[in-house]
Amino acid sequence: MKHKVATTVNGQRREHEVEPRLLLVHYLRDVVGLTGTHIGCDTSQCGACTVTVDGKAVKSCTMFAVQAEGKSITTIEGMAAKDGTLHPLQQAFWDEHGLQCGFCTPGFIMAASYLLSQNPNPTEDEIRQGLEGNLCRCTGYVNIVKSVQSAAKAMNGSKANAGEHSAAARRS
Amino acid sequence: MAVTTMIGAKIHRREDPRLVSGEGRYVDDFTRPGCVALAVVRSPHAHALVKSIDITQAAKAPGVVAVYTHKDFVKVLSGTMPVTPSFVAEKKQSPPRFPIADKEVVYQGEPVAVVLAETKYQASDASNLIEVEYETLPAVMDLDKALEAKSPTVHSGAPDNLGWDLTYIPDDPAVMKEADVVIKVRILQQRIAPTSMETRGVLAEYSKPDGTLTVWMSSQSPHFVRLFLGGAMGIPENRLRVISPDVGGGFGAKISPYSEDWLVPAAAKLSGRPVKWIESRTESLQTTTHGRGQVFEVEAGAKKDGTLVFIKATQYLDAGAYMGTFAAFQACACLLAGGAYNWKHVAARTVGVLTNKVPTDPYRGAGRPEATHLCERAIDLLAGALKMDPAEIRRKNFITTFPHTNHFGLVFDSGAYEKALDMAMKIAGYEKLRKEQEEGRKKGKYLGIGLSSWIEICGFGPSAATAPATGGIALVESAQVRVFPTGSVAVYVGTHSHGQGHDTTFPQIVADTLGVPYDSIELRHGDTAEGPAFGYGTYGSRSLAVGGMAVHKASKKIVDKARKLAAHMFEAAEEDIAFDQGQFYVKGSPDKRKAFGEVAFASYGAGLPEGMEQGLEAVAYYDPSNFVWPFGTHIAVVEVDPETGHVDLKRYIAVDDCGNIINPMIVDGQIHGGVAQGISQALYEEVVYDNESGQMRTGTFTDYLLPSANEFPIFELGRTITPSPTNELGVKGIGEAGTIASSIAVINAICDALAPLGIKHVDMPASPDRLWKQIQEASGGSSNGKEARK
Ligand code: FES
Numbered sequence A: 001m002k003h004k005v006a007t008t009v010n011g012q013r014r015e016h017e018v019e020p021r022l023l024l025v026h027y028l029r030d031v032v033g034l035t036g037t038h039i040g041c042d043t044s045q046c047g048a049c050t051v052t053v054d055g056k057a058v059k060s061c062t063m064f065a066v067q068a069e070g071k072s073i074t075t076i077e078g079m080a081a082k083d084g085t086l087h088p089l090q091q092a093f094w095d096e097h098g099l100q101c102g103f104c105t106p107g108f109i110m111a112a113s114y115l116l117s118q119n120p121n122p123t124e125d126e127i128r129q130g131l132e133g134n135l136c137r138c139t140g141y142v143n144i145v146k147s148v149q150s151a152a153k154a155m156n157g158s159k160a161n162a163g164e165h166s167a168a169a170r171r172s
Numbered sequence B: 001m002a003v004t005t006m007i008g009a010k011i012h013r014r015e016d017p018r019l020v021s022g023e024g025r026y027v028d029d030f031t032r033p034g035c036v037a038l039a040v041v042r043s044p045h046a047h048a049l050v051k052s053i054d055i056t057q058a059a060k061a062p063g064v065v066a067v068y069t070h071k072d073f074v075k076v077l078s079g080t081m082p083v084t085p086s087f088v089a090e091k092k093q094s095p096p097r098f099p100i101a102d103k104e105v106v107y108q109g110e111p112v113a114v115v116l117a118e119t120k121y122q123a124s125d126a127s128n129l130i131e132v133e134y135e136t137l138p139a140v141m142d143l144d145k146a147l148e149a150k151s152p153t154v155h156s157g158a159p160d161n162l163g164w165d166l167t168y169i170p171d172d173p174a175v176m177k178e179a180d181v182v183i184k185v186r187i188l189q190q191r192i193a194p195t196s197m198e199t200r201g202v203l204a205e206y207s208k209p210d211g212t213l214t215v216w217m218s219s220q221s222p223h224f225v226r227l228f229l230g231g232a233m234g235i236p237e238n239r240l241r242v243i244s245p246d247v248g249g250g251f252g253a254k255i256s257p258y259s260e261d262w263l264v265p266a267a268a269k270l271s272g273r274p275v276k277w278i279e280s281r282t283e284s285l286q287t288t289t290h291g292r293g294q295v296f297e298v299e300a301g302a303k304k305d306g307t308l309v310f311i312k313a314t315q316y317l318d319a320g321a322y323m324g325t326f327a328a329f330q331a332c333a334c335l336l337a338g339g340a341y342n343w344k345h346v347a348a349r350t351v352g353v354l355t356n357k358v359p360t361d362p363y364r365g366a367g368r369p370e371a372t373h374l375c376e377r378a379i380d381l382l383a384g385a386l387k388m389d390p391a392e393i394r395r396k397n398f399i400t401t402f403p404h405t406n407h408f409g410l411v412f413d414s415g416a417y418e419k420a421l422d423m424a425m426k427i428a429g430y431e432k433l434r435k436e437q438e439e440g441r442k443k444g445k446y447l448g449i450g451l452s453s454w455i456e457i458c459g460f461g462p463s464a465a466t467a468p469a470t471g472g473i474a475l476v477e478s479a480q481v482r483v484f485p486t487g488s489v490a491v492y493v494g495t496h497s498h499g500q501g502h503d504t505t506f507p508q509i510v511a512d513t514l515g516v517p518y519d520s521i522e523l524r525h526g527d528t529a530e531g532p533a534f535g536y537g538t539y540g541s542r543s544l545a546v547g548g549m550a551v552h553k554a555s556k557k558i559v560d561k562a563r564k565l566a567a568h569m570f571e572a573a574e575e576d577i578a579f580d581q582g583q584f585y586v587k588g589s590p591d592k593r594k595a596f597g598e599v600a601f602a603s604y605g606a607g608l609p610e611g612m613e614q615g616l617e618a619v620a621y622y623d624p625s626n627f628v629w630p631f632g633t634h635i636a637v638v639e640v641d642p643e644t645g646h647v648d649l650k651r652y653i654a655v656d657d658c659g660n661i662i663n664p665m666i667v668d669g670q671i672h673g674g675v676a677q678g679i680s681q682a683l684y685e686e687v688v689y690d691n692e693s694g695q696m697r698t699g700t701f702t703d704y705l706l707p708s709a710n711e712f713p714i715f716e717l718g719r720t721i722t723p724s725p726t727n728e729l730g731v732k733g734i735g736e737a738g739t740i741a742s743s744i745a746v747i748n749a750i751c752d753a754l755a756p757l758g759i760k761h762v763d764m765p766a767s768p769d770r771l772w773k774q775i776q777e778a779s780g781g782s783s784n785g786k787e788a789r790k
């Protein structure tokens, strides 16, 4: 009844026996123990569960764990550098107040990371369209869009932008 | 207060590094050894008798630990779910509600059985094997029909479906006669699903030997849950701990206790295993309380010169199958029907109606968006009837002197309504927009400009007003401040942060009051085992104006004690001690100082002043003297496509005044989110039930339309600051402002756009389909319209 599945999650090889019907999102949360990937709906609409599978953004509630056999998965826990330095998207969401309750945030960051990998210089409209599969109930998306814009600049090495925002940041 | 350094600063949120790293901890991220999953079997019918429940197959299914129904739960639960008086002290009827149905189900989604199994997949499988035999009964779905004498009843054997009928202030026919123009409008406030991205969830563990219960849940008010749940299970508060960890949004729907908040802990007690239940999205749309769900009949009159004379509002509120805990809170729409204006007379009546739907309860704004909607709609209709500019009629009638006591005895603490209107018009470029509109109309372009000058009552609230409304517990707020021997500070509050950023803003207040570094202050909330004996929770834009003040008050108690001790250390009189930015000194000799930390350390030592106890900690309960009253003006600019009925929201301007500001970044974020929710009600969202079968048609995100980033423009914000005289910090509230203002700004803009077609009113959601039909009818029926479409 159970199937073997071997995946790489955030750079680490994982092997488990799972039920064939186990959703990837439940595999990540309940089997691997990475709870940063969230569940916000039953119909693959909210994007809270977004991860990347072999570099492509995937709603992990739309895929069975066994379908991830041999694949490399990145979750929100795998975004920061080993030394704890936040990924530019994580940093930008922090700097731009791109989150309130934070429940949608991991999904947005993962979807945005895919978006920027395909389009490093998106316009505002392209960001809004690119994140259409993710829902946020708290922010009105204003600062999410700004966060992605600011991350894009930072990732493209535009120093002026990054400097301005981190200087305004943590005044303490 | 020490010189302000942190208050008002844009400090980035300290909770964010955790949340952006996937290290937030929401209920579903917790488990306990031996934990089982609970699935709820729910009524598929809106109204039916439960003839029998057969659990044989389910009980034998793989992994199943137990199946419980009403007869099991009555062994460990007593009483009924709480209903507060809120703004209607006397209800005609409030059907008793037990958390699980016995012989009759009265809304789709009402629990009838629960299954406990080793895994959630097994629990879900087994729940499908439970066979319930129902005999369906007629469902009462329509608000108007529910009140007809021949209507079937929501509950068998009930006399009728009337929950309450209360006239706060009757008509004054003499005043009504003074009006030169009178408008009438019927306004629909559709049912909305609050839809936090994290659904509800409960994890409970019961220790039989200790008789203790620990509950992790997604809640805005864990202390209230402890109070009510303790009562239902017969567990005293000192043995019942409710922990509300990171919470993925609440919006008012996580204040009241729910069936599952009782059933999960009760199942833990019955089974002897920890139990977890996480609501699915469909369960959430079906069974988490809805917001709004009202119809208003509004009549208003003005003089020829635009002077407002009277407004009269009748609210019909669809309460659902049982009264929500705060069902009658939304009646405050009546008390604010006059909005920001002087009227000679305001009349209001609220009617609560039972239907076979899930109960309604507060949703962001709760009664205040409804009030703003009806009042601002009436103002625009009067402006239209008088051929006045909507901005002018507002300006002419604004309340300008404060404090202002309205017709219902509520006292507006401060305001400068015209200032906010002016700023919004300036940002919008109002005159230019009107010109563009005029030009556009000639070319068949339907541009609309919608104003919303909103006010809000919030900061609940003074004990004298709120204790009767809750049925005993005054909505004050508590805080505890502990200063440890080496000077670090822990602050415990009774409010709950689920996106509002209290972890950051409350320490900003403490840092200024104590004059200690912001980084040395830690905020804790959400765990009833910590901090003061009771906390009141977060809702009604109260956290800062009430909770922030409790924090401030407790901090001041600390300073008072530290000052006494510093005086003793300096061998000076207490009156001669100055305290400035965390330093004590004797007035006149500022060079000899003792830092707050030194005094804190000394407080744990020997040689304290006569009668002083060791330690440096304080608890404060803050009872505000009044509510607080934020306000502002929003302007929406839309273009309506007459061919498709599609609304293009081109610009959105929001000028809000919430008094003094602790952290402008967080205030702006609250406005963004609030505005988006109001726009979303105006254009997209609606809970739809089938009127015959009572089945919900919007049970998933496929059918319940939540807008994505693609549906909104960037919001243009402005701000005026009129400090509140109600509290020492001068603060008001901002959590609900955006939602209160925005739905009507958009609707007024749409009505303005369609005015050339003779369309006077548009209901929500202003979907393409609804607008298209209205445009078709108007164009067919009025020459005016035909001409405009050429
Ligand atoms: S949980 Fe996967 S899209 Fe909502």
Ligand code: FES
Pocket: A098, A099, A100, A101, A102, A103, A104, A105, A135, A136, A137, A138, A139, B197, B248, B249, B499
């Ligand atoms: S931050 Fe709460 S849902 Fe997006």
